[in-house]
Amino acid sequence: MQTNRFSRGMSDYQLKMAFIMPTMILLILMNIFPLLWSLYLSFHDYEASMQKPPVFIGAKNYVDVLTDPDIWGYFRTTAYFVVVAVSAQFLIGFGLALLLNRSFPSKGLVTTLLLLPMMLSPVVVGIFWRFILASDNSGLLNYLLSPILNLPVINTIFAPPIEWTTDPKIAMLAVVIVDTWMWSPFMMLISLAGLSAVPKSLYEAADVDRASTWFKFRWITLPLVSPLLLIALLFRTMDAFKMFDIVYVLTREGGPGRVTETVSMNLYRIAFRNYDTGKACAMAYILLIIIVALSNIYVKYLNRVKGEE
Amino acid sequence: MKRLFICFVLLMMIVVVGCNNQKDDAEPAPEESQKTLTIVWAEWDPANYLQELSKDFTTETGIAVDVVQIPWPTFQDKVFNTFVAKGDIYDIVIGDSQWLGRNSVGGHYIDMTEWINENIDVASIYAPAMTAFAEYPKGSKKYWALPAEVDAAGYVFRKDLFEDPKEMEAFQKKYGYALAPPTTYSELRDIAEFFTRPDDELYGIATWYSKEYDGITMGFQQVMWSYGASYGDPDTYKVDGHINSEDAVKALDYYKDLLKFAPPDAPNYYWSETLDAYNAGKVAMAMNYFAFFPGVLDPEKNPTSHDKSGFFVAPKGPKGHYISIGGQGMSISEYSKNKDIAKQYLKWFMQKPVQEKWAKLGGFTPLKEVLESDTFKNATPYNEAFAASFPYLRDFWAVPQYAELLAECQTNWSEAITGIKTSKEALDTIAQKHEEIFTEAMKDSTDTE
Known part of the structure; x- marks a missing residue:
C-alpha cells in the first residue's frame, strides 16, 4: 500500500x-x-606535479602546439598510420567477410578463430609481436620469410634479416602490420553483419536477369553494406588516431627516433613524463577537434549513402 | 519532490553504510595500519633483498614493513601519479636520482636536511652517492633523501672466450696486444669487433641503445663524458658548445660504430635485452647495471656461461673516465602519515651492521667503510668491479625539467644511431632544445619570484 x-x-x-x-x-x-x-x-600554465596554482596564459598552449614543427611531424606520422592501417584493415576485413558469407563446414569455428586477435589486449599483442618481429634468429616472421629473402633477386633489395622495429624505413610498416592483424577481424565482423542482412531475393532476381558477379557486387552488395562499412571505418579511424599501446610496447615509445611516435604517444609524454598539464590539455583538445571533424565527414557521407537508398 | 529527496537521501545512506562495511572487512584496525610502513620501489632483486632485510626492523620495533614493487616500465608513472593525487599510500619512495629536482621543488619529498645533519653521520656515506641521491640543488647541502641502492653501469664478459688460447693467439696476432678485459673504449671496440661472428650467431657487445625511458642516454653519456664532452655548465645552464662539442660528435660516432658489433635488434636494447642477449650466449660482452648481474650468475637464467663470467669496470675514454650512476635514494613522501616511523626506519637502515647485512643480501651499500671492506668486495664475483667503479660515477641532470631534457636526448641519439640524423645534427638539435628548456625554466622561476 x-x-x-x-x-x-x-x-x-x-x-x-x-x-x-x-x-x-x-x-x-x-x-x-x-x-x-x-x-x-588548456588556457593555463599548469604542471600537475608542481604545487602551484594554474596561471592564465590565454591561447599560448594552443599556439605552442600548433607552431611546434615536431608536433606537426607527429600528426603527419599519425595521419600516415591511420590511412595505411585503416585501408589495409578495410580491404582485408571486407575480403574475409565476403569469403565467410557462404556456407562451408566449420564456418562458426573459423569465424571465431579469425575474431580472436581483436579480443586480446593491445599490450599483450605488442609484446608477442616483439618476438615475432625480432630481427635475430628468434624472430618468427624473418624465419618464415627466409626462403624468399634468401633468393638472389630479393636478397639485393632486402638484405636479411629484416630489422622490422629498428630500421627507420620499415618500423612504421611493422606497427601497421600488427594493428592490421589485430583489427581486421573487427572490419570483418561488421562487414559480415552487413552482408548477412542483404535479402537473398535481390540476388535471385539478379540471377534471373543473368547479372554478372561484378554487377551483383557493385549494385546490390555494396550499396546495402556500405552504411555499416562506413560505421566500421568511422570507429577504426577514431581508434587508429588514438594509437598508443602498440607503439609504446612494440617500438619502445615510438622509436627509432620519432619514426613511429604518434600524437597520442607524444601526448602521453607531455602529460605524464614532462607533466606539462596545460599544454597536454590543449593538445588533447586539438586531437578531439580533429577526430570530431573526421567523424562528421563520415557521418555526412553516411547520411548521403542512406539518402540514396 | 520531497519524497524523491527522501528516497535520494536513503539511497545515499545505503551506499555510505555499504562502503563503510566494506572498509571494515577489508582493512585492518586503525592501530594496526599505523604500525605498517610502506616502501615503494621498482620490481627487481634489490627490492626483495630490502623486504628480507626489513624483517630485522620489524623484530626490533614491531613495525611491519611492506616493500611494494612496481614493474620498471610503469614505476615512475605510478609514483608520480600518486604524488599528483597527494596519495598517502607510500611512506618511503625509493626513486631515481633524476627525480630529486622535480619532487623536491614540487613539494612531494620532505626536506630532511636538518634531520639528516642531526641523526646521520653524513661523512660515513660515500660523498658522490650523497650528492647524486640526496642533494638538491647540487652543492647546496640540502638533503631530500638518503642513498639506498648505489649502482653503476658495468660490464660482464665471457671468460671462456677471453681465456681460450686459440682466441688469445688470434687476437694478439690481429691487434698486437693481449686479449684481456678492456680498459679503454678503443680496446672495447677491438674486442667487440674480434668476437663479432654473425655466422656463428655470436656478436661482440650488447649495450644500451633503446629509446625506452633513459636507455640510450645512460649508455651513451658515459662515453660522451669520457671523450671530454658534457651536458653543459651546471652553474650557468649553458649547453651550446658542451653537448655538441667536437668531443661529443666523436663520442657519438664511436657509439654508433659500436652498433656494428651488436646483435641485429640492438637499437632496442636496454637492461633486460642486454641481459637476455648475454644469457643466451649471443654476445661476448654486455653492459648492465651491477644490480642486474645476479641474473648472469643464475644457472637457470644463464645455462651457457653462469660459471664462466667475469666482470669489469666501464672503460675510460681519451679524455677521462666517467661511468653512469644507477641506483636510487630513499625519500619520505610529504603525504605520508608515518613520517616519524619512516625517519626511524632510515636511521636504522644507515647503521653499519644493517648495511653489512644489506650488502651480504646483495644490496649495494653507500656506506664507505662497508663498501671498501674486503668482505664486501669478495661477497659476489662482481662486487670488486662495482667498488672500483665508484670514483668515476656521474649523473644526468637532476633538475625539475629532467624529463624534457631526457626526451630530447633519447629521441635525437636514437635518430643518430639509426642513421636518421648525423651525429652533429643530433647533438646540435639537443643543444638547441636544451637551451630552450633552460631558458623557459629560468623565465618561469623569474616570473614566480
Whole structure:
C-alpha cells in the first residue's frame, strides 16, 4: 500500500528524473566535469606535479602546439598510420567477410578463430609481436620469410634479416602490420553483419536477369553494406588516431627516433613524463577537434549513402 | 519532490553504510595500519633483498614493513601519479636520482636536511652517492633523501672466450696486444669487433641503445663524458658548445660504430635485452647495471656461461673516465602519515651492521667503510668491479625539467644511431632544445619570484 501511495504521489516528470538522475550525475562527474576542467587547464600554465596554482596564459598552449614543427611531424606520422592501417584493415576485413558469407563446414569455428586477435589486449599483442618481429634468429616472421629473402633477386633489395622495429624505413610498416592483424577481424565482423542482412531475393532476381558477379557486387552488395562499412571505418579511424599501446610496447615509445611516435604517444609524454598539464590539455583538445571533424565527414557521407537508398 | 529527496537521501545512506562495511572487512584496525610502513620501489632483486632485510626492523620495533614493487616500465608513472593525487599510500619512495629536482621543488619529498645533519653521520656515506641521491640543488647541502641502492653501469664478459688460447693467439696476432678485459673504449671496440661472428650467431657487445625511458642516454653519456664532452655548465645552464662539442660528435660516432658489433635488434636494447642477449650466449660482452648481474650468475637464467663470467669496470675514454650512476635514494613522501616511523626506519637502515647485512643480501651499500671492506668486495664475483667503479660515477641532470631534457636526448641519439640524423645534427638539435628548456625554466622561476 505504501508503494502505491508513493508511486501515486510522483508525477511522470519526477519519475523520469528519478531514473535519469543517477546516470546524469555519473556522467557529469566522470565525463562532463573532466572535459570542462581540462578545457579550463588548456588556457593555463599548469604542471600537475608542481604545487602551484594554474596561471592564465590565454591561447599560448594552443599556439605552442600548433607552431611546434615536431608536433606537426607527429600528426603527419599519425595521419600516415591511420590511412595505411585503416585501408589495409578495410580491404582485408571486407575480403574475409565476403569469403565467410557462404556456407562451408566449420564456418562458426573459423569465424571465431579469425575474431580472436581483436579480443586480446593491445599490450599483450605488442609484446608477442616483439618476438615475432625480432630481427635475430628468434624472430618468427624473418624465419618464415627466409626462403624468399634468401633468393638472389630479393636478397639485393632486402638484405636479411629484416630489422622490422629498428630500421627507420620499415618500423612504421611493422606497427601497421600488427594493428592490421589485430583489427581486421573487427572490419570483418561488421562487414559480415552487413552482408548477412542483404535479402537473398535481390540476388535471385539478379540471377534471373543473368547479372554478372561484378554487377551483383557493385549494385546490390555494396550499396546495402556500405552504411555499416562506413560505421566500421568511422570507429577504426577514431581508434587508429588514438594509437598508443602498440607503439609504446612494440617500438619502445615510438622509436627509432620519432619514426613511429604518434600524437597520442607524444601526448602521453607531455602529460605524464614532462607533466606539462596545460599544454597536454590543449593538445588533447586539438586531437578531439580533429577526430570530431573526421567523424562528421563520415557521418555526412553516411547520411548521403542512406539518402540514396 | 520531497519524497524523491527522501528516497535520494536513503539511497545515499545505503551506499555510505555499504562502503563503510566494506572498509571494515577489508582493512585492518586503525592501530594496526599505523604500525605498517610502506616502501615503494621498482620490481627487481634489490627490492626483495630490502623486504628480507626489513624483517630485522620489524623484530626490533614491531613495525611491519611492506616493500611494494612496481614493474620498471610503469614505476615512475605510478609514483608520480600518486604524488599528483597527494596519495598517502607510500611512506618511503625509493626513486631515481633524476627525480630529486622535480619532487623536491614540487613539494612531494620532505626536506630532511636538518634531520639528516642531526641523526646521520653524513661523512660515513660515500660523498658522490650523497650528492647524486640526496642533494638538491647540487652543492647546496640540502638533503631530500638518503642513498639506498648505489649502482653503476658495468660490464660482464665471457671468460671462456677471453681465456681460450686459440682466441688469445688470434687476437694478439690481429691487434698486437693481449686479449684481456678492456680498459679503454678503443680496446672495447677491438674486442667487440674480434668476437663479432654473425655466422656463428655470436656478436661482440650488447649495450644500451633503446629509446625506452633513459636507455640510450645512460649508455651513451658515459662515453660522451669520457671523450671530454658534457651536458653543459651546471652553474650557468649553458649547453651550446658542451653537448655538441667536437668531443661529443666523436663520442657519438664511436657509439654508433659500436652498433656494428651488436646483435641485429640492438637499437632496442636496454637492461633486460642486454641481459637476455648475454644469457643466451649471443654476445661476448654486455653492459648492465651491477644490480642486474645476479641474473648472469643464475644457472637457470644463464645455462651457457653462469660459471664462466667475469666482470669489469666501464672503460675510460681519451679524455677521462666517467661511468653512469644507477641506483636510487630513499625519500619520505610529504603525504605520508608515518613520517616519524619512516625517519626511524632510515636511521636504522644507515647503521653499519644493517648495511653489512644489506650488502651480504646483495644490496649495494653507500656506506664507505662497508663498501671498501674486503668482505664486501669478495661477497659476489662482481662486487670488486662495482667498488672500483665508484670514483668515476656521474649523473644526468637532476633538475625539475629532467624529463624534457631526457626526451630530447633519447629521441635525437636514437635518430643518430639509426642513421636518421648525423651525429652533429643530433647533438646540435639537443643543444638547441636544451637551451630552450633552460631558458623557459629560468623565465618561469623569474616570473614566480
